[in-house]
Amino acid sequence: MQAKTFFGFETVLADELKSLGAADIVVKNRLVEFYGDQGFLYKANYSLATALRILKPIHSFSVRNEEFLYARFKKFNWEDYLDIDQTFVIDATVHSDYFTHSHYAALKVKDALVDRFQEKFGRRPSVDKENADIWFNLHISHDKVTLSLDSSGQSLHKRGYKLNGGPAPINEVLAAGLLKLAGWDGNGNFLDPMCGSGTILTEAAMMATNIPPQVHRKGFAFQNWKDYDENLFEKIKETRLNRIKEFHGKIVGYDINSTMLKLAEDNSIHAGLDEFIEVKYQDFFKSEKDMFPVLVLFNPPYNERLISDNEKLYKEIGDTLKAKYPNTFAWFITSDLSAKKYVGLRPSKKIKVFNGKLECDFLRYDIYEGSKKASKKDN
DSSP, rough: OEEEEOOOHHHHHHHHHHHTTEEEEEETTTTEEEEOOOOHHHHHHHHHHHHEEEEEEEEEEOSSSHHHHHHHHSSOGGGTTTTTTSSSEEEEEEESSOOOHHHHHHHHHHHHHHHHHHHHHHHHOOOOOOOTEEEEEEEEETEEEEEEEEEOSSSEEEEESOOOSSSSOHHHHHHHHHHTTTTTTTEHHHHHHHTTTHHHHHHHHHHHHOTTTTOOOOOOGGGGGGOOOHHHHHHHHHHTTTOHHHHHOOOOEEEEHHHHHHHHHHHHHHOOOTTTEEEEEEOGGGOOOOOSEEEEEEEEOSSSSSSHHHHHHHHHHHHHHHHOOOOEEEEEESTTTHHHHSSSSSEEEEEEEETTEEEEEEEEEEEOOSSHHHTOOOO
């Protein structure tokens, strides 16, 4: 099987899989291969915080043109996986000199599927690109073709707890990955000083309490498979829910946008986590550290057009951390790859990650007590 994720989070996802009990784990680019049985596939979908989707390969071969691609898939037993009255979708990823367009490759495979059903049954299943019953994933690398069942369906970042994300919310899988890279384990306290609609806060609270990330999700594609075992899935959910634990620290979010704070509050209530999350109308640049210990992690807003605004923002972040947050590990993510020049502190870690196709730096600053020690970190 394969679990897909964002670039930069492969080892984090591998650690998650290992902790769940996966075997034969192999880390690759943007995905992790592993072995697990049917129950493990259910558990992985329900429990992994940093996976975008879980794929189960079912057919592979080598081919170098569209005609043979069509012919091979015309002979494939699609009916073993798809009923005529079910809807389907084929999502394609192509990296090949022989096949240059992913949409066209997917179209040829779709035609083969449809023509096979039409000839065998006189009818054909319908395509539904948004809410299909059965999701297929087509991957072509050079001349190697792999067809997989997508067991997740909708991307696993769609947790189901968010009422409204507001403008440009951070992806839930990205937020979870950043928290794990930063070492958040639910011990101590957590602060997101620019929390927006609260996605990082919610993911932090779910990790701290060991609540499964998909506890609010309405369904998975594997529930439409012919071999779906409802009793097994219910037992797995029950087992994971029994692992929920108490949390005695604080998870706090600041923001100066009252509309976004209301969204954050509403989202935490909808997720059932409002007893663990506190949001405050607070300007980070006028704040002081008031939780000991505390991990600080945030996703600052930035202006892609006005570099001077970014320079001011990141300088203020550095000045605030240095003056008001002694003895603190502080992390933030930015797609402005020049941001660290303006902070006035040298990052102790810089991790390259991707938010979708957007390259970002995830930066850690170790803030020490006293100006003398802090100044040693200055550029």
